[in-house]
Amino acid sequence: MYKAYVFDFDYTLANSEKGIVMCFQLLFEVEGYDGIPEEAIRRTIGMTMYDAMALLTGETDPDRVNALIWEYKVRFSDKYMTANTHLYPQTLPTLHALKDAGALCCIASTKTRSRIGETLRKYQMESLIDLVVGVEDVAKAKPAPDGINAVCRHFGLDKKDVLYIGDNTIDARAAKNAGVAFAAVTTGTTTSQEFARLPHVAIMKDLSEILTIP
The missing domain is CATH 3.40.50.1000 (HAD superfamily/HAD-like)
Structure with a gap:
């Protein structure tokens, strides 16, 4: 032992898959990122939020990635993550x-x-x-x-x-x-x-x- x-x-x-997928999908709907499959979101679980967001959205500008992370957290994750x-x-x-x-x-x-x-x-x-x-x-x-x-x-x-x-x-x-x-x-x-x-x-x-x- x-x-x-x-x-x-x-x-x-x-x-926490349900909460993570839900928050990403809500963010992508609001921000106009279409066609990102649910499986792709699931495969990012375990990455840092920055790496996951950059990979899923294809964004390379750090300011844009961080802005998306802030919106993910404040608008969606704070509300839905722990409950799910x-x-x-x-x-x-x-x-x-x-x-x-x-x-x-x-x-x-x-x-x-x-x-x-x-x-x-x-x-x-x-x-x-x-x-x-x-x-x-x-x-x-x-x-x-x-x-x-x-x-x-x-x-x-x-x-x-x-x-x-x-x-x-x-x-x-x-x-x-x-x-x-x-x-x-x-x-x-x-x-x-x-x-x-x-x-x-x-x-x-x-x-x-x-x-x-x-």
């Missing part, structure tokens, strides 16, 4: 089991810490999470190791005692860059075949399988 389990958030602990974010059925039982065994449970995500906090409060699960590192807390987002390294520094952890869990190859590369073990979960849009090419200790169908990792 590891001393610390560090989780990605979207598609790992929670399914739901934990996976295995999330709370797995976190409870890890905490009962004495492990640290943390989050390192490209989502904002403030938005993650809304879901933690929604499910009254703040006591299960020892630290949240959001995109606003790091100099570089994943696949840079900054978020995972911040958790290790905060608790004085040896890298060999840390397992990072995520749903995207971005997460796998972040774990590799941080020098920690990685466990993939296929509850997102990334297949087990895609994960197989990257370092991992497990490829899981859902979070409950964490409890079987030595």
Whole structure:
């Protein structure tokens, strides 16, 4: 067993797909970006908001991309995101089991810490999470190791005692860059075949399988 389990958030602990897709679609309708398929939006979950917005819209002007991000957040995300974010059925039982065994449970995500906090409060699960590192807390987002390294520094952890869990190859590369073990979960849009090419200790169908990792 590891001393610390560090989780990605979207598609790992929670399914926020409905809220993310809805907010993008509402923004694109208002701003006149037509023909962007829903699957393309889903595939950006796990990227930074800047990278996702630039990729989906094709915009290259940073000012325009940031203006779209601001509109996404203020007009749509603040209203619809958390209401349409739901934990996976295995999330709370797995976190409870890890905490009962004495492990640290943390989050390192490209989502904002403030938005993650809304879901933690929604499910009254703040006591299960020892630290949240959001995109606003790091100099570089994943696949840079900054978020995972911040958790290790905060608790004085040896890298060999840390397992990072995520749903995207971005997460796998972040774990590799941080020098920690990685466990993939296929509850997102990334297949087990895609994960197989990257370092991992497990490829899981859902979070409950964490409890079987030595």
